Amino acid sequence: MSRLDEFRAYRTRMNDRIFELEHLGIKRFFNLDTAAYRDGALDAKTKELLGLVASAVLRCNDCIDYHLLQCVEAGFTDEELTDALNVALVVGGSIVIPHLRHAIETIDLLRAEADSAAMPINE
Secondary structure (H helix, E strand, O other): OOHHHHHHHHHHHHHHHHHHOOOHHHHHHHHHHHHHOOOOOOOHHHHHHHHHHHHHHHOOHHHHHHHHHHHHHHOOOHHHHHHHHHHHHHHHOHHHHHHHHHHHHHHHHHHHHHHHHHOOOOO
């Protein structure tokens, strides 16, 4: 199981557990978070890129992984993602470098997943 598979499984398992708590404030926050990334004055794709930059500046690797999953699914190129991560580095400073490493590794893992999914299986 890859690091990304582990992340996906953990996120799903723990979100399910959190929702079992039936806490109104937590439910409202999760709903607010989901709604923030819907199309509005900015499209959802752009908002995911903004989420990636903010996550890198805030130094949250789980958030970086989540937003990279969304950004790759939305069709951003490696060059676009790298350019956005450069903005995060400039805004956040050198303390962002370890998280930049993490982000680049995640992009590589996502691209490898896509490549392996596209390869025909020899029978």
